[in-house]
Amino acid sequence: MKETESYEEFIKGVWRDNPVFVQVLGMCPMLAVTNSAVNAIAMGMATLFVLVGSSFLVSSFRNWIPKQVRISCFIIIIATFVTIADYTLLALVPKVHKELGAFIPLIVANCLILGRQEAFASRYPTRLAVMDALGMASGFMLALLSLGAVREILGDGALFGVKLFGENFEPWVIMILPPGGFLTLGVILLFFNWFKLKKDEFLQEVAEAERSES
Amino acid sequence: MKKRDPDLLLFPAPLLQQGMTTPKAMRDVLYALLPATLASLWFFGLSAVLILGTCIFGAVLAEWLFADRRARSESLRDASGVLTGVLLGLTLPPGLPMWMAFLGGFVAISLGKVIWGGLGHNLFNPALLGRAFLLATFPIAMTTWVPTTGDSGFFSIYPGNLALPFMQVQIDGVTSATPLGMMKFEQVVTPLSELAFGNVSGSLGETSGLLLLLGGIYLWMRRDLDWRIPVSIVLTVIIFSAALGLFNAERFPTPLFSVFSGGLLLGAIYMATDPVTSPVTPKGAWIFGIGVGVLVMLIRVFGGLPEGVMYAILLMNAATPLIDRYTQPTVFGRGDKSS
Numbered sequence: 174m175k176e177t178e179s180y181e182e183f184i185k186g187v188w189r190d191n192p193v194f195v196q197v198l199g200m201c202p203m204l205a206v207t208n209s210a211v212n213a214i215a216m217g218m219a220t221l222f223v224l225v226g227s228s229f230l231v232s233s234f235r236n237w238i239p240k241q242v243r244i245s246c247f248i249i250i251i252a253t254f255v256t257i258a259d260y261t262l263l264a265l266v267p268k269v270h271k272e273l274g275a276f277i278p279l280i281v282a283n284c285l286i287l288g289r290q291e292a293f294a295s296r297y298p299t300r301l302a303v304m305d306a307l308g309m310a311s312g313f314m315l316a317l318l319s320l321g322a323v324r325e326i327l328g329d330g331a332l333f334g335v336k337l338f339g340e341n342f343e344p345w346v347i348m349i350l351p352p353g354g355f356l357t358l359g360v361i362l363l364f365f366n367w368f369k370l371k372k373d374e375f376l377q378e379v380a381e382a383e384r385s386e387s
Numbered sequence: 388m389k390k391r392d393p394d395l396l397l398f399p400a401p402l403l404q405q406g407m408t409t410p411k412a413m414r415d416v417l418y419a420l421l422p423a424t425l426a427s428l429w430f431f432g433l434s435a436v437l438i439l440g441t442c443i444f445g446a447v448l449a450e451w452l453f454a455d456r457r458a459r460s461e462s463l464r465d466a467s468g469v470l471t472g473v474l475l476g477l478t479l480p481p482g483l484p485m486w487m488a489f490l491g492g493f494v495a496i497s498l499g500k501v502i503w504g505g506l507g508h509n510l511f512n513p514a515l516l517g518r519a520f521l522l523a524t525f526p527i528a529m530t531t532w533v534p535t536t537g538d539s540g541f542f543s544i545y546p547g548n549l550a551l552p553f554m555q556v557q558i559d560g561v562t563s564a565t566p567l568g569m570m571k572f573e574q575v576v577t578p579l580s581e582l583a584f585g586n587v588s589g590s591l592g593e594t595s596g597l598l599l600l601l602g603g604i605y606l607w608m609r610r611d612l613d614w615r616i617p618v619s620i621v622l623t624v625i626i627f628s629a630a631l632g633l634f635n636a637e638r639f640p641t642p643l644f645s646v647f648s649g650g651l652l653l654g655a656i657y658m659a660t661d662p663v664t665s666p667v668t669p670k671g672a673w674i675f676g677i678g679v680g681v682l683v684m685l686i687r688v689f690g691g692l693p694e695g696v697m698y699a700i701l702l703m704n705a706a707t708p709l710i711d712r713y714t715q716p717t718v719f720g721r722g723d724k725s726s
Contacts (some may be wrong), residue, residue: 337553342555343484350523
């Protein structure tokens with residue numbers, strides 16, 4: 174019973190309540206740093222670290238945090254982890270750190286993270302909170318990666334820096350620029366909603382068929 | 388489908404109908420574009436056919452793909468997709484790879500029209516949106532101009548046209564600057580006679596000013612276009628460049644050069660007048676036209692680009708709802724200014 178519950182919390186974040194494609198949260202890093210797959214992965218890892226760490230802490234301390242000042246407590250916890258992530262990236266991969274720039278400190282302001290603390294971690298036991306954070310962060314990373322991959326393939330003819338089309342590839346300049354982020358995200362959201370619509374229609378048809386049978 | 392009983396037709400008012408319908412208006416614009424299109428075939432040969440064909444194909448494919456299954460034939464019949472394809476094709480350089488032209492047509496309809504809710508709901512002119520997308524995506528290919536084919540014959544194709552999908556244009560052929568580019572970057576003025584008849588390099592449909600005017604007059608006689616918009620654009624450009632000429636006649640283009648060079652006539656007659664994306668009120672039409680004219684001249688003379696018609700029209704398209712709102716005529720007897 175307990176196993177399935179935590180599995181549910183994990184898969185919910187990856188697919189059904191995907192933070193980007195369904196909840197449309199965390200748009201700022203989503204649009205800003207996804208111009209290559211490597212950047213997307215780095216951003217996703219940093220977010221995963223911060224989200225899991227702060228969800229764990231917030232959930233552990235949830236009975237000691239006074240209701241009136243909970244937001245500031247969450248922010249302090251999140252900021253601690255963001256600072257750790259910032260310095261770690263700077264030490265390990267300075268080049269990526271430079272490209273991500275201001276968007277690493279800005280993870281503090283990512284509404285996905287604060288939203289999970291407020292909506293989930295501060296109300297549920299530690300294990301579920303960590304599973305929820307892992308799921309949400311994986312969903313976020315999945316979204317970042319799909320956007321980053323599309324933009325890098327079209328904008329640079331490469332994936333993870335490996336050229337896919339040879340030397341004569343004509344780059345789609347717009348895909349590297351901010352409009353490319355908006356366009357790609359819009360197209361992906363379009364497909365998600367279309368898929369959902371079709372699924373609902375299908376479920377409705379099934380329900381009607383069952384009703385007429387009985 | 389059963390045929391309807393011709394004796395029993397029930398209509399809500401209005402019962403008097405004008406003959407003008409959307410498909411008819413679209414077809415009229417296509418007829419009006421015919422001379423300029425034929426001229427582009429004359430000047431650029433088979434390449435023009437390829438570019439226009441792929442643009443139309445891309446546009447119609449997008450229209451067909453995204454249309455509701457039941458409304459599919461309906462949305463194809465009004466020819467607006469074909470018109471968008473032709474208009475987009477006429478604004479493209481003749482040496483553009485065909486796959487880019489296809490992409491432009493597809494984006495023009497999908498991002499420019501379908502996503503807004505279809506014909507009549509779009510904020511921006513679809514053809515120009517497609518061109519803006521192409522210009523932002525492939526800045527080099529979109530500004531590589533080739534000279535007219537001239538004597539080398541109808542059947543010669545620019546090598547760029549045949550580039551494989553996703554591959555670059557092999558720039559080995561001759562390129563030549565447009566009259567506006569020469570004016571801006573090399574201070575060379577192209578004679579007016581060449582501009583009027585169109586034997587200059589440039590995008591497919593913008594080279595021959597006189598033929599574009601001819602089509603415009605046809606449209607005006609068929610009452611398909613609001614004459615205020617092209618007239619105010621052209622007048623604004625003439626006045627603006629004449630005023631600049633007073634300061635420094637050598638540095639700034641003459642009024643007639645400004646009117647006949649680049650895509651001004653194509654944009655002013657066929658794109659700015661799109662009834663969906665231009666103001667409906669007469670006063671609004673004047674404001675719209677003057678705005679486009681001023682922006683064109685500002686971009687051409689003071690901006691970094693040699694040509695600014697596309698951005699000028701797109702910017703004014705964005706302002707259209709606002710213009711419409713502030714130029715609503717007041718109902719007689721209710722125009723109390725104090726309230």
